[in-house]
Amino acid sequence: MTAPFDFPALQQVCGGWPGQPIPDGASNGTLSRLRQVLHTMLEGGTNCSADLIPLVRQALLFRGREDKGSLSVPLATGWPSARQWHAAGFEAWETGAFVQLSTSAPRLAWLGDGADLFDDAFSEVPSPAVERVPMDPFLARASQLGQYLNAGQREALRAMFQLPPGKTLLANLPTGSGKSLLGQAAALVEGGIGKMTIVVVPTVALAMDQTRRMAQMLHNVDPGVDHTRLAYYGAVSAADKLAIRRAIADGAQRILFTSPESVTGSLRGVLEQAARRGYVRTVVVDEAHLVVGWGDGFRPAFQLLPALIQTMRRLSERQAVRVVLASATLTATTVKVLQHLFGPPQDTYMVAAVHLRPEPRYGLLEVANLAEQRAHIMEAVHAAPRPFILYVTEPGQAEWWWRELRTHGYGRVGIFHGDTKDSERARVLTAWDKNELDGVVATSAFGLGVDKNDVRAVIHATLPESLDRFYQEVGRGGRDGKACASLLVFEPADLPIAAGISSPTFISNEGGLERWLILLASAVPDRDDPALHWVDLRLRPPHLMQDSKANLGWNLRTLTLMARAGLIELVAIDSGVPGGDVSSVVAQLRRAAVRIVNPGHRQLAVFSPALDRARTQAFGSSGRGLELMLNVARGKEEISAVLSEIYSLNLPGATVSVAAECSGCPRDWTTRHQAASLSPPIVHRLHGMA
Numbered sequence: 168m169t170a171p172f173d174f175p176a177l178q179q180v181c182g183g184w185p186g187q188p189i190p191d192g193a194s195n196g197t198l199s200r201l202r203q204v205l206h207t208m209l210e211g212g213t214n215c216s217a218d219l220i221p222l223v224r225q226a227l228l229f230r231g232r233e234d235k236g237s238l239s240v241p242l243a244t245g246w247p248s249a250r251q252w253h254a255a256g257f258e259a260w261e262t263g264a265f266v267q268l269s270t271s272a273p274r275l276a277w278l279g280d281g282a283d284l285f286d287d288a289f290s291e292v293p294s295p296a297v298e299r300v301p302m303d304p305f306l307a308r309a310s311q312l313g314q315y316l317n318a319g320q321r322e323a324l325r326a327m328f329q330l331p332p333g334k335t336l337l338a339n340l341p342t343g344s345g346k347s348l349l350g351q352a353a354a355l356v357e358g359g360i361g362k363m364t365i366v367v368v369p370t371v372a373l374a375m376d377q378t379r380r381m382a383q384m385l386h387n388v389d390p391g392v393d394h395t396r397l398a399y400y401g402a403v404s405a406a407d408k409l410a411i412r413r414a415i416a417d418g419a420q421r422i423l424f425t426s427p428e429s430v431t432g433s434l435r436g437v438l439e440q441a442a443r444r445g446y447v448r449t450v451v452v453d454e455a456h457l458v459v460g461w462g463d464g465f466r467p468a469f470q471l472l473p474a475l476i477q478t479m480r481r482l483s484e485r486q487a488v489r490v491v492l493a494s495a496t497l498t499a500t501t502v503k504v505l506q507h508l509f510g511p512p513q514d515t516y517m518v519a520a521v522h523l524r525p526e527p528r529y530g531l532l533e534v535a536n537l538a539e540q541r542a543h544i545m546e547a548v549h550a551a552p553r554p555f556i557l558y559v560t561e562p563g564q565a566e567w568w569w570r571e572l573r574t575h576g577y578g579r580v581g582i583f584h585g586d587t588k589d590s591e592r593a594r595v596l597t598a599w600d601k602n603e604l605d606g607v608v609a610t611s612a613f614g615l616g617v618d619k620n621d622v623r624a625v626i627h628a629t630l631p632e633s634l635d636r637f638y639q640e641v642g643r644g645g646r647d648g649k650a651c652a653s654l655l656v657f658e659p660a661d662l663p664i665a666a667g668i669s670s671p672t673f674i675s676n677e678g679g680l681e682r683w684l685i686l687l688a689s690a691v692p693d694r695d696d697p698a699l700h701w702v703d704l705r706l707r708p709p710h711l712m713q714d715s716k717a718n719l720g721w722n723l724r725t726l727t728l729m730a731r732a733g734l735i736e737l738v739a740i741d742s743g744v745p746g747g748d749v750s751s752v753v754a755q756l757r758r759a760a761v762r763i764v765n766p767g768h769r770q771l772a773v774f775s776p777a778l779d780r781a782r783t784q785a786f787g788s789s790g791r792g793l794e795l796m797l798n799v800a801r802g803k804e805e806i807s808a809v810l811s812e813i814y815s816l817n818l819p820g821a822t823v824s825v826a827a828e829c830s831g832c833p834r835d836w837t838t839r840h841q842a843a844s845l846s847p848p849i850v851h852r853l854h855g856m857a
Contacts, residue, residue, distance in 0.1 A: 172202045174230050177238070182254075182265075184241040185209055186788070196621045197225045200553060208245045217576030218605060220255045227270050227550050228289040237269040255549070264538060273550035275654075277532065277543055280836045284530040287650035287831075288552045288623045294525040294648050297344075309355040311387050314327070316345040319520020323493075324352055326518045327449075333480055333487030335509040339497045339519035339823060342642050343620075346493040350380050350451040353491075354422035355388060357448065361418035363441065364449045367427050367472065369457065371593050374398045374424040381422060399425040399434060401589065412437045418446040422432050427468035431475055431739050436695070442479035445486040450476060455492035459504045467740055467756065470727050474736040474762070495521075496639050498813055502821050508731070512820065519823040523810055526645025527625075529832035530654040531800050540658040541571075544628045547654055548572065552623035553605040558640050559631045560664055562586045562610060568628065569608045579605040582612040611636055620647040626654045630661035632668035633792030638810055650830070655800060662797075669793040676775040679725045681708055682783045684769065686722065693760060699738060702726075716815045719756065726759055729768075732777035737764040775795035805834040 170176065171192035180187045193199035201222040202214050223238065230236035240246060242264055249266045252259035257270045275280040277544050285620045299314040300321055307313060315321040325340040327349055330336050340346050350366035358364060367375050378398040385394040403411075414420040415437050428437060437531040452458070457469045480487045490509055494501075497519075506512040516619050536538050536733060548557065557572075559565050569582040581595040598604045599619060607613060611631075622644040631637040637655070644651030676683070686702040693699035694799050707718045725738070730737040739760040767773030795813065798804040807829035818824040829835060 172198050173241075174198070174226060174236075177201065177226065180205060181238060181240045181646075184243060184246075195229070196602055197222060197229060197553065200579070200605055201226060203238055203603065211245075213578060214245065214576060215504060215578065218579045220247060220252070221549070221551070221553055222605070223268065224255070224257070224270050224273075225289060227268065227289065228272055237267060239265045239267050241265055247612065254349065255598070257843070258471065265427075273546060275530070275543075275550065278530050281530045281831075281833060284528060284654060285501075285550060285552055285624065285652050287528055288645075288652045290650070291623075292650040294645070296648065297522075306356060308353055309388060310348070310352065310384055311400070315555065316343075317520065319518070320345040320348065322520065323349060323518045327353060327489075327491055328515065329354070330489045330491075330516070332448075332489055332513065333491065333504075335490040335515040337497065337502065337505060337515060337517040337519075337823075338491055338493045338820065339517060340495060341520070341522055342495045342524065343646050343648070344495075344520070346453065346495075347377055349491050349493060350377070350422065350424075350449075350453075353449045354381070355384060358421040361417065361444075362448045363418070363420050363444045363446050364451065364519070365430065365438070365447065366422065366424045366451045366453065367430055368424055368453045369426070369466070370596060371400045371426070371780070373453070374400055374426065376425050381424070385421070395418075397422055399423060399429050408433075412783060414442050415446070418444065425723075427466060427472055431468045431471040432741055435475065435739055438475070439478060439482055442488060442527045443482040445483050447479055447483060447488050448486065449487055449489050449491065450479075451491045451493060453493050455505060456494045456496055456501050459501045467723055467727075467732040470730070470737060471737055474730065474738045476509060477736070478738070495642065496635060496814070497816070497823075498635055499816055499818060502816060502818055515820060517821040517823075519816075519821070520559060521814055521823055521825045523807055523814075523825065523828040524642060524645065525828055525830050526649065526651050527641050527653040528650060528830055529641075529806055530652065531606070531802065531833055532654075532655060534654045534658050537658050537660060540628060540656050543656045544568075544626060545571070545575070547624075547626055547656075548606070551626065551652070553603075554599075555606045555621070555626060556613070556620050556622060556640070556643055557606060557608045557626045558613075558631075559608070559610060559627075560668070561662070562633070564629065565608050565610055572606070572608065577606070578653055579603065583606045583607055584610040585612045611640065617641070622646070622651060624654070625650045625655075628656060629663045630657035630800060631796055632665040634796045634806075634809060634813060635792055637796060637799075657800060665793055665796070674721055674725055676771065676778055678708075679728070680769075680771055680774050682722055683729065683774075684724050686726075687769075690761075699760050699762050701758050704740075704756055704759055723756065723759065728759060728778055728781050730761075732781035734763075734765045734768045734774065734777055736764055738762055783841070802833050805829065806832050846856060 170190060172190045172193050173194040176190050180189050189202055193202050205224060206216050206321045208215050227236035227238060249259045249261050252266060252268055256273055257268050258475055259266050270285045272283065276282050276286055278284055283697045299316060300318050302312055302315050306324065319340050323340060326336055338346060338349060350364055355363040368377065375398065381397055382394045396407055399408060399411050413418060425434065452472060457466055458472060476488065476490055492505055492509060509515060534543060539849050557568055559568060565582055565584045569580065572580045581598060583592060583595050599607060625641050625644045641653045685706050685708060689706060690700035690702050693701060704719050704722045711718055711837055729735045737759060740756050741758050765773060795809050799806045807827040811825040811827040814825045
């Protein structure tokens with residue numbers, strides 16, 4: 168068996184370049200990326216120096232944990248010169264046909280005491296582990312697993328099995344706490360003919376990953392059955408899609424991993440049919456906080472899930488569907504909205520075991536202008552460990568940064584924002600998962616269910632509109648339990664952008680009613696359900712002269728707000744293509760299906776107070792979120808203290824206490840090397856169910 172591509176193999180490849188074969192496989196993610204770059208160089212690709220240099224530095228620094236890392240690289244076509252290595256911070260000297268390299272961790276001098284922000288990430292310092300606990304025997308037998316990852320996972324799974332039909336469970340568990348087992352366990356223990364579990368996931372990559380794991384578990388339980396058709400998404404063949412729809416209708420589909428776009432699109436009819444027959448037992452929604460989201464990561468189909476759930480519950484009276492909403496970041500506002508949408512609140516329960524992530528080391532800096540921000544961010548990208556994510560707020564900013572990085576020679580950088588087409592999203596996610604990208608320039612649209620565990624740096628060239636958004640994006644890093652770096656650099660022009668998002672200008676009640684009446688006037692009854700009406704999202708008020716993405720967005724947000732206000736149910740949206748799924752890109756939508764709930768929906772006296780209440784409920788804390796973000800970014804408050812405040816809850820049926828934990832930020836940077844410990848979270852068990 169050939170040895171993997173490890174550091175000694177790298178030395179041999181460099182010493183025998185270009186004749187020495189590059190071994191398959193790699194001993195870690197850095198070497199996996201480095202191996203790909205070397206292959207590109209062998210094939211005579213474009214100049215790879217910008218991609219090569221940071222990966223060589225990272226490999227040397229990781230190696231240097233054990234001894235003084237050094238590497239001899241060739242002076243050959245396509246390779247950096249000794250001068251280029253030296254300019255990048257290496258000790259470099261020529262020895263014949265080679266350059267001898269050694270290096271030390273880069274310093275960001277403008278961070279002051281935090282100049283060594285990247286050190287722990289380069290060294291992959293492990294974080295304190297959360298204690299595992301023995302798994303309950305009934306689930307251990309079904310899953311072939313011996314332990315729960317933590318006590319919170321245990322209580323969430325126990326609560327799910329206790330959850331009566333028609334009720335809703337909020338599973339508030341940290342990233343990496345095993346939320347995916349909720350859907351898997353329901354199908355393993357309680358699944359079978361006429362007992363389907365639907366798992367709604369945000370990305371195709373996550374559906375594929377969970378399908379692979381679930382297929383192995385089902386094979387262990389029932390090795391004689393075909394377990395290949397467990398996921399439904401765009402790339403699935405037409406034959407397999409047809410087979411899945413038939414299995415759903417017949418009650419033979421044990422579990423299905425799919426997107427909100429599919430369950431509210433091409434699968435909606437057959438799922439309602441299955442619910443009517445009592446075949447749908449459990450629906451698990453991963454990243455459930457997205458149901459409440461309105462920013463660049465806005466996924467319209469997530470907003471349709473409450474209406475779909477209510478419909479299935481109405482249709483399945485003798486075995487009403489139970490729902491599990493899983494998330495790692497639930498604020499008080501989010502919990503209130505979810506309780507209302509999937510409730511009523513008295514029928515919702517919560518299990519929580521929340522602790523703050525110990526992996527991030529935070530660097531936070533306010534600069535005087537855009538030029539200074541860009542200079543610092545570019546220096547950070549040159550120096551940062553790979554892989555990294557560079558977050559901005561607006562799609563135009565992402566495009567600028569992506570082009571700028573490409574201009575500087577970074578060929579292994581992707582881009583992902585709210586206007587990115589679904590096909591390109593899938594391509595980026597696949598490349599990211601295969602280590603074919605060293606970085607992604609992104610808005611908050613990137614991160615929905617993306618579970619790459621070895622992200623070493625998360626860089627913000629912006630001021631997020633809330634600390635909640637910032638922490639969710641920082642949470643992309645260090646999922647393997649090893650240190651990661653979080654760097655935020657913002658300038659004055661970022662503040663009004665953040666303020667505009669945190670306190671958006673909503674359509675007036677009069678303007679909303681005008682749009683609603685225009686949409687309603689053109690409504691077409693659904694062929695199978697006359698109480699359901701399809702409206703054209705492209706229609707516009709008379710004062711607008713042409714169609715636009717903004718007009719479509721206003722129509723969709725008006726309908727969504729009306730649904731939250733209890734005036735209508737927003738049941739479905741689509742692109743106008745028969746049998747097609749909803750796009751995750753708002754601009755590609757064409758129609759929406761609504762069911763009228765309140766007979767006074769046409770009257771301003773009913774319409775206005777209903778929308779006012781919905782706005783207050785959904786967005787009452789948005790201004791506070793920006794204030795906390797600014798206080799942390801400017802060093803006025805310590806980040807873990809503020810995070811513990813916003814994620815601690817004291818609501819009816821939802822009490823959560825979160826301990827403050829920090830492994831390094833501007834308020835306490837000099838103490839970060841002290842022995843770290845992780846306060847075990849308070850795990851709340853389910854109480855009060857009939």
